[in-house]
Amino acid sequence: MSSSDFIAREDRFGARNYAPLPVVLARGEGAYLWDVEGRRYLDMMGAYSAVSHGHMHPRIVAAAKAQLARVGVVSRAYYSDRLGSFLEKLCALSGLDRCLPMNTGAEAVETAIKAARRWSHRxxxxxxxxxxxxxAEGNFHGRTTTIVGFSSEPSYREGFGPFAPGFVTVPFGDAAAMAAAVTAHTAAILVEPIQGEAGIRVPPAGYLGELRAICDRNNVLLILDEIQSGLGRTGRMFCFEHEGIRPDGLTVGKALGGGLLPVSAFLARADVMAVFEPGSHGSTFGGNPLAAAVAEAALDTLVDEALVERSAALGETLLARLAAVRHGAIRDVRGKGLWVGVELDPAQAPAREVCLAMMRRGVLSKETHETVVRFAPPLVVTEAEIDHAIDVFQAALSEVAPLHRASAA
Structure with missing residues (x-):
């Protein structure tokens, strides 16, 4: 079957809730993907940070195969020999006391919301x-009805109400606005350290530290959503480490599954997690032995292969090279670690058109809101591969907006 055949079948039988680029991927290895015709592509998306370890990392695949030969799912009705060591490792890396495993990022955020509300009452x-x-305005924490109810993106909300009350929205990056919004009924502040789906929006330096101080003064929980920013993406194991603070609650996911499985978790202080007792919350698949084995291997790989340090070093190269691109359509370049967004003027260079032009040249990225091109490759990417991706990006800009040709500064 050709690419067009696969695309036609998916379009015929699938819901139209995505607008993928017209490439049909069949195989991956490291920082590369191959389509059904055998053409190779450099992956500069990393599956929204879910493939931070690279595609089909041998160590993580081996851990999955070994566990599949033993047992996959037993439910949390019983203990397993895999879950405890995974939980211990994730708690040690985050500095938090307890961990509640789930499957998807949205489930982890829903768990955090339930914990914050019950803690505030009890x-x-x-x-x-x-x-x-x-x-924060511009947030993206998932797709459940509760979560989209406090989104500021109209397309996420339209037709899905009524929504749950109990959420107050303030501008992202504005600590003074956050402080002014706190009342006697405030249970928690929930933010992404860097907003991913909003276009890799980086708050002012010191923002997280100010939020920590606000929460301390008012007996409010600080809950950070590091589903995209965590596990090495920004050059630290967790983005909050850049400011030397620690949250009261933390959601992680995406890269936690090692590019193989959906694995997520909510971590918190012991007193916050103590609000859950048997029957109050759960998940049939959350913390299953296969997921635990894969996630533990993913954590070990991050540490043993120094992928976090690699993200910090190569992230400087990525940001510097993109900042050096001169083109009239570029409005902003921002990011941290191996996570950079280039904001474009859509009237000159629609981001999707640029991504399509990059795809034709063998580099994969994806647009956000028609204005931002993402650069979030697997952390195993090399400096030479980054250089190639930026060269392709410049060529794509020149194709899409020929009157504003790109050139290196």
């Missing part, structure tokens, strides 16, 4: 049903 003393959580 510990802080906020009346039942009155708890509020402060979130």
């Amino acid at each position: 510990v802080k003393g906020i009346p039942e049903g009155k708890a509020e959580i402060i979130v």
Whole structure:
């Protein structure tokens, strides 16, 4: 079958809730993907940070195969010999006390919301049903109805209401606005350290530290969503480490599954996690032996192969090279570690058209809101591969917006 055949079948039988680029991928290895015709592509997307270890990392694949030969799913009705060591390792890396495993990022965020609300009622003393959580404009925390209910993106919300109350939205990166929004009913502040789906929006330096201080003054939980930014993506194991703070709650996912499985978790202080008792929350597949084995191998690989340090070093190269591109369509270049967004003027160079032009040249990225081209390759990418990707990006800009030809500074 050809690419067009596969695309036609997916379009015929699948829901139209995605607008993928017209490439049909069949195989991956390291920083590369191959389509069904055998053409190779350099992956500069990393599956939204889910493939931070590279495609089909041998160590993680071996861990999955070994566990598949033993047992896959037993449910949390029983203990397993794999879960405890995974939880211990993730707690040690994050500096938090306890971990509640789930499957998807949205499930981890829903778990965090439930924990914050129950903590606020039982510990802080906020009346039942009155708890509020402060979130940031431009947030993306998942696709459940509760989560899209506090999104500021109209396309995520349209037609899906009514939505749950109890959320207050303030501008992202504005600590003063966050402080002003706190009331006696505030249970938690929930933010992404860097907003991914909003276009790799980086807050001012010191923002997380200010949020930590606000929460400390007001007995409010600071919950950070590091589903995309965590596990080495920004050049630290967790993005909050850049500012030397620690949250009260943390959501992780994507790269936790090693590019093989959906694995997520909510981590928190012991007193916050203590609000859960048997029957109050759960997941049939959360923390299953296969997921635990794969996630533990993913964590070990990050540490043993120094992928976090690699992200920090190569991230400087990526950001510097992109910042050096001169083109009239470029409005901004921003990011941290191996996670950079290039904002374009859509009237001159629609981001999707640039991504299509890059795809034709063998480099894969994806647009965000028609204005931002993402650069978030697997952390195993090389400097030479980064240089090639930027050269392709410049050529794509010149093709899409020929009156504003790109050139290196």
